[in-house]
Amino acid sequence: MKNLLLFIFIIISISSYSQTLEPTETHALLTVLVANGKSKPLEGEKVSFLATKDKKVYSGVTKADGKFELLVPKGDKYKVQYKAAGGNEDYSTLDMPAVEGLITFEYKLTIVPPKIYTLDNVFFDTGKATLKPESSKELNELAEYMQLKKSMVVEIAGHTDNVGNKEANQKLSEGRANSVRNYLIKKGIAAERIVAKGYGDTQPVADNSTDAGKQKNRRTEVRTIKD
Secondary structure (H helix, E strand, O other), rough: OOOHHHHHHHHHHHHHOOOOOOOOEEOOOOOEEEEEOOOOOOOOOOEEEEOOOOOOOEEEEOOOEEEEEEEOOEEEEEEEEEEEOEEEEEEEEEEEEOOOOOOEEEEEEEOOOEEEOOOOOOOOOOOOOOEHHHHHHHHHHHHHHHHHHOOEEEEEEEEEOOOOOHHHHHHHHHHHHHEEEEEHHOOOOOOEEEEEOOOOOOOOOOOOOOHHHHHHHHEEEEEEEEH
């Protein structure tokens, strides 16, 4: 029994040690920290470093302390991106010097995710709640983001312009919000993390007297209930 316990301890020790990254002569050790505007660490944030020379992508996802470690080649310039609900967002650039010796480097990102944003590339059949195929790309990005942000709860808010009667607009907005919700559920997001709500034509963001204004009012929003 003692030998078995010792064997298990050795395996755990080796496993833990193998997961510790160390800088090398060719690669720098990068500690990435992501926080919000109030310096609160953010969990589930995917940050990528796109190398200029070989075009490779080095990425990681933050843990509960808002950090992860990464080895990147020295002597290259990197485009820094982070994963947002609508896709990858450019953040800045990072120059990693080609100096001798072991390099450790800390890189901090401050991200303030919007509480409300519009799904600009989500479309429906005219007068219906049926999603068009071209909506898949943006909805897939949202699903992937929610899979990273495991505690996130959102409201899908449907809106219409003022054409037609209010009851029909209310029903249409509810149907469209539910279509988006159902799509996300099929992509593996738990149903309790998504609330669907229709607002009809009650919350315009533009003038309904113009076609451009009506188009802006016919929108689907994502509203963060819980980060």
